[in-house]
Amino acid sequence: MTLIKGLLARSKVFFVIWCMVAAFGTYFCMYAFRKPFTSGTYETVELWGMHYKTILIVAQVMGYMCSKWIGIKVISELKPASRHSLIIGLIIFSEIALVLFGLVPSPDNLIFLFLNGLPLGMVWGVIFSYLEGRKFTEILGMGLSISLIVSSGFLKSIYFQIHAIFPSVTEFWLPAVIGLLFLPAFLFFCWMLKVIPEPSPSDKILRSERLPMGAQDKKQVIKTYGCGIAGFVLIYVLLATMRDFRDNFSVEIWNEIQPGWDYQVFSQTESISGLIVLLAIGSLSLIRGNQKGFLAIQCMIAVGLVICGIATLLFTSKMIGPFTWMLTLGTGMFLAYTPIQVALFERMIALFRIKANAGFLVYICDACGYLGSVVLLLYKEFFMKQLNWSAVLVQFSYMLSIIGVLTLFASLLFFRKKAGANVQMQIPNASKSIYV
Numbered sequence: 001m002t003l004i005k006g007l008l009a010r011s012k013v014f015f016v017i018w019c020m021v022a023a024f025g026t027y028f029c030m031y032a033f034r035k036p037f038t039s040g041t042y043e044t045v046e047l048w049g050m051h052y053k054t055i056l057i058v059a060q061v062m063g064y065m066c067s068k069w070i071g072i073k074v075i076s077e078l079k080p081a082s083r084h085s086l087i088i089g090l091i092i093f094s095e096i097a098l099v100l101f102g103l104v105p106s107p108d109n110l111i112f113l114f115l116n117g118l119p120l121g122m123v124w125g126v127i128f129s130y131l132e133g134r135k136f137t138e139i140l141g142m143g144l145s146i147s148l149i150v151s152s153g154f155l156k157s158i159y160f161q162i163h164a165i166f167p168s169v170t171e172f173w174l175p176a177v178i179g180l181l182f183l184p185a186f187l188f189f190c191w192m193l194k195v196i197p198e199p200s201p202s203d204k205i206l207r208s209e210r211l212p213m214g215a216q217d218k219k220q221v222i223k224t225y226g227c228g229i230a231g232f233v234l235i236y237v238l239l240a241t242m243r244d245f246r247d248n249f250s251v252e253i254w255n256e257i258q259p260g261w262d263y264q265v266f267s268q269t270e271s272i273s274g275l276i277v278l279l280a281i282g283s284l285s286l287i288r289g290n291q292k293g294f295l296a297i298q299c300m301i302a303v304g305l306v307i308c309g310i311a312t313l314l315f316t317s318k319m320i321g322p323f324t325w326m327l328t329l330g331t332g333m334f335l336a337y338t339p340i341q342v343a344l345f346e347r348m349i350a351l352f353r354i355k356a357n358a359g360f361l362v363y364i365c366d367a368c369g370y371l372g373s374v375v376l377l378l379y380k381e382f383f384m385k386q387l388n389w390s391a392v393l394v395q396f397s398y399m400l401s402i403i404g405v406l407t408l409f410a411s412l413l414f415f416r417k418k419a420g421a422n423v424q425m426q427i428p429n430a431s432k433s434i435y436v
Contacts, residue, residue, distance in 0.1 A: 001195065002103060003119050003124065005195060005197070006019075006194055008195070008196065008197055009197060012136075013241035015243055016136055016139055016140065016341040017145065017231075017232075018049075018130060018192065019130070019140040019196055020139070020140060020142055020143035021143065021189075021192065022130075022143070022189055022192035022196065023128075023130070023131060023140065023141070023143035023144045023147070023185075023193070024146055024289075025143075025147075025185065025188070025189035025192070026123075026127050026186065026189040026190055026192075027123070027124065027143070027144050027147040027148065028125055028150075028151045028154075029091075029150070029182045029185050029186035029189060030091065030120060030123045030124075030148040030186070031147070031151035031152060031181075031358075032090070032151075032155055032178050032179055032181070032182035032186075033091060033094045033095060033098065033116070033154055033179040033182070034064075034116070034117065034154070034164070035142070035151070035152045035155050035173075035247070036155050036158070036174060036175045036178045036179075037056065037098075037101075037113065037171075037174075037175040037294070038053075038054075038057060038156075038161040038247070038248050038249075038251075038375055039058070039155075039156045039160065039171075039174075039251065040053065040171030040172075040174070041053060041251070042056065042106075045106045045107055045224060046105045047110075048053070050108065050292065051288075052106065052375060054195055055110055056110055056113050057248050057377060058274075058374055058378065059110045059111070059113045059114040059117075059208030059379050060074060060113040060116055060117040061117065061312050061370055061373050061374050061377070062114055062116065062117070062119025062246065062374060063113070063114040063115060063116065063120075063121075063371055064117035064118075064121045065117075065121070065367060065370035065371055065374060066117075066118055066121070066375075067117065067119060067121025067122050067312040067365045068121045068122075068363055068366040068367035068369075068370055069347050069363075070121075070122065070360070071121055071359070071362055071363040071366070071367070072124075072363045072367060073123060073362065074122060075126070075129065075214040075357075075359035075360070075363055075387060076212070076218065076356075076357060076360035076363070077212045077213060077214075078129055078212060078359070080129075080198065080263035082192045083124050083126050083130065083188060083193075083194075084193070086122075087126040087127070087190055087193075088190055089119075090119035090120065090123055090186065091119070091120075091121055091186055091353060092122070092128075093115075093118075093119045093184070094116050094117075094119050094179070095176065095179045095180065095183065096117040097112045097113070097118075098112070098116055098175045098176035098179050099176045100112040101113055101116065101117075101172060101175065101176065102170070102172045102173035102175070102176045103109075106172065115177075117225045121366065121370070124144070124341075124362075124366075125359040125362070125363060126356060126358060127144060127193065128141070128144065128341075128342070128358060128362070129210075129359055130193050130196050130273070131237075131358070132198045132207075132210055132355075132357060132358045132359070133198050133203055133204065133207045133208065133209065133210035133249060133346075134200075134203045134344055135202065135203055135206050135285075135415065136285055137285075137319045137342070137343070137346050138206065138281055138282065138342065138343045138346070138404070139281075139282050139285045141281065141341075141342030141343065141346075142278050142281050142282050142342075143226050144199040144279065144341070145274075145334075145338045145342055146274045146277075146343055147276055148334075148338065148341070149273055149274040149330075149334050149338070150237070150267070150270045150271055150273075150274040150279060151269035151271050152247050152266070152270065153266035153267045153268075153269065153271070154266070154267050154387070155178070155269050156250070156251075156263065156266045156267075157263055157264060157266055158178065159174060159178065160232075160263045162174065162177065162178065162422060165259035175311070177299045179432040180277045186374070187188055188370050206278060206348070206350070207290075207349070207350040207411065208349055208350050208353050208354070208355040210349075210356075211356070211357070212357075212397070213355070213356055213357060213360055216355060216361060217355050218356075220355070221354060221355075221356050221360070221361075224354075225348075225352070225354070225413055225415075225418070228411045228414040228415050229361065230260065231342065231407045231408065231410055231411030231414070232297070232340060232365065233364060233365050233368050233410055234407050235301065235336070235340070235368075235404045235407050235408055235411075236337070236368070236369050236404070237365070237368050237369045237371075237372040237382070238372070238396075238399070238403060238404055239336055239340070239369070239400065240248075240337070240365075240366070240369025240370065240372060240373060240379050240398045241335060241369065241372035241373045241375075241396070242308075242393070242396050242397065242400055243256070243333055243334075243337055243403070244332060244334070244369075244370070245373065245377070245393065245396065246329070246393060246394070248377075249389045250266065250411050253326075253389045253390050254322070254390040256323075256388050256389060257322040257325075257326075257390050257392045258322040265323065266306060268329055269323070269327045270330065271326055273327065273330040273334055274330040274334075276331050277331065277334045277335055277338055280300060280312050280335060281338060281339065281342065283299075283322060284296060284297060284339070284343050288349040289315055290350045291351055291419060293343075293347045293351075294344075294348060294351050294419075295346040295412075295417070297339045297343050297344050297347060298344075298408060298411070298412055300336075300339050300406060301340065301344075301404075301408060302333060302336075302408055303332075303335060303336075303407050304331075304332045304333065304335030304336030304337070305328045305332070305333065305336050305400065305401050305404040305408070306327055306332070306401060306405065307328060307329075307331065307332025308332040308333055308397050308400055308401050309397060309398060309401030309402070310337070310395055310401075311324075311325055311328035311397075312325070312329060312397040312401075313331045313398075315329075316394060329393075329397060331378070333394050333400075336404070340362075340365060341362055345358040345361040345362060346358050348361075348415075349361075351419065352419075356435070359364040376392075376396070423427055
């Protein structure tokens with residue numbers, strides 16, 4: 001332990017690799033408790049005239065959404081000493097819910113997917129609290145970014161592989177089995193997070209110190225920057241809704257656009273997307289100035305939004321095939337989605353020297369984003385029964401691109417005005433060069 005802490009303090013390369021692996025591993029394992037159940041079809045069960053899988057997804061997303069609203073308070077006020085016990089407790093609670101999901105007969109077991117999602121939404125915030133406010137936060141956050149992109153696809157492939165090995169295990173028990181298999185790895189990666197040292201004095205100068213927020217701190221942030229934040233929230237809601245829809249119903253979408261598809265396609269498309277987004281997010285750390293970095297992040301988001309629209313247009317025009325469409329759509333979506341989570345608010349706080357932490361702002365986005373996911377699921381079920389899953393994805397892609405780009409432009413103007421009026425007044429004389 002002493003050797004590891006010494007290396008983390010002395011070697012920047014070792015520190016970056018350790019943090020990336022810890023964040024990636026912890027969040028990847030979290031998805032083992034959240035996503036595998038979506039690979040099942042649950043065709044033998046129907047409730048209230050709806051597909052049972054849709055009801056299960058809504059139940060879990062409702063729990064996950066509640067977790068995000070709770071997280072606005074819990075994560076923003078989280079003290080470093082409480083991180084480790086909190087994150088382990090969240091996962092243990094989630095696994096118990098999965099066991100009960102398999103144990104209790106359907107449809108009575110749907111409540112346990114709500115309980116399964118209820119703690120999981122706060123895991124991201126705990127992990128990111130170890131990483132934010134550092135010179136290399138964008139690079140450190142790449143572990144989270146990659147995990148977010150590749151985990152669901154890989155876990156779907158793992159689901160089918162385990163089901164092939166143990167065909168007698170039902171789709172109601174497979175989520176608990178997979179979660180149990182990943183629990184030891186999750187505990188190991190949590191230990192890796194625990195030994196990460198706190199931000200150094202130079203980190204605090206460059207990116208500002210991140211402290212637990214009080215009620216007055218939150219009110220001040222919303223009062224001063226609320227209009228611009230609202231634009232980012234709207235964009236994030238659209239991105240999170242499409243990401244969740246594409247992920248939850250990827251099996252159904254592939255059945256429509258390419259019958260006879262290979263289940264390995266999940267890991268293939270998400271791996272390529274992950275690599276591209278990895279390189280893009282990592283390049284942001286090369287931008288030392290927070291003002292330039294903040295602008296670059298918004299440009300990256302705009303590029304991702306445009307890619308989503310163009311890829312869908314090419315697919316519907318039959319100029320590209322299903323694999324290329326899903327790959328390009330996923331890449332564009334994550335190019336826009338991921339920077340909001342790991343870089344946008346990080347740079348915003350540093351640029352304007354705000355007394356806040358990124359968890360507070362990201363959790364506002366997440367809470368609203370998962371509300372959008374629930375609304376789309378219910379709207380599709382009750383008002384778009386004649387449309388297929390891929391058609392919904394096509395229509396939403398166009399809406400995302402148009403509304404997203406227009407909203408991003410409005411937010412850009414708002415923060416440009418704020419930067420011109422306030423940044424120079426807030427820069428300490430000794431560190432002006434950081435922001436130009």
